[in-house]
Amino acid sequence: MIIRQFLHQEPVGISYLFGCGGRATGPSSTPVGAIEPYLRAAEAAGMRIHFVIDTHVSCRPSLAGRQLAKAAGAEYVLAAHAQVSFPFRGALDEEVLPLGNVAAKVLHTPGHTPEHVCILVSDRTRADEPWFVLTGHTLMVGDLGRSRARR
Numbered sequence: 001m002i003i004r005q006f007l008h009q010e011p012v013g014i015s016y017l018f019g020c021g022g023r024a025t026g027p028s029s030t031p032v033g034a035i036e037p038y039l040r041a042a043e044a045a046g047m048r049i050h051f052v053i054d055t056h057v058s059c060r061p062s063l064a065g066r067q068l069a070k071a072a073g074a075e076y077v078l079a080a081h082a083q084v085s086f087p088f089r090g091a092l093d094e095e096v097l098p099l100g101n102v103a104a105k106v107l108h109t110p111g112h113t114p115e116h117v118c119i120l121v122s123d124r125t126r127a128d129e130p131w132f133v134l135t136g137h138t139l140m141v142g143d144l145g146r147s148r149a150r151r
C-alpha cells in the first residue's frame with residue numbers, strides 16, 4: 001500500500017494519492033489546487049493514477065479533479081447520481097474500484113452534500129478487512145461536515 005497525503009490551506013482540506021505499490025495503480029481522492037504535486041508523487045512512487053475520485057461536488061467546484069484525470073489518463077469519478085453538467089464515471093453505492101491488491105469501496109454518505117461519498121480502502125496484502133476510510137468533508141478531527149441547502 002502506498003499512501004501520500006496533501007494538506008491544503010486555501011481551501012482548507014486534505015487530499016490523498018493511494019494504491020497498490022505492487023501493481024503500480026492508484027487513485028487520487030479529492031484533489032485541490034495545482035495538479036503537478038499529484039503527478040510528481042505518482043511518478044516518484046512508480047504508480048499510474050487510474051481514478052480521480054471527488055467525494056462531493058462543492059458549491060465552488062474545483063477543476064483540479066477533472067484536470068488531474070485528464071492529465072493522468074484516468075477516469076474522473078463521482079457518485080452515480082451527482083448532478084453536474086460535465087462527463088464523469090458514476091460510481092454506485094458499495095461499488096469497488098479495482099486497484100490491484102488494493103480496493104476502494106465507494107459508500108454513499110449523504111449529508112454534507114446529497115451526492116457525498118466516502119471511500120473505504122482495503123489492502124488485501126494486509127487483511128481482508130478495510131484498513132481506513134477517506135471521509136471527504138463528512139468527518140474531521142474535532143469537527144464534522146455540515147449539510148448545505150441547495151439553491
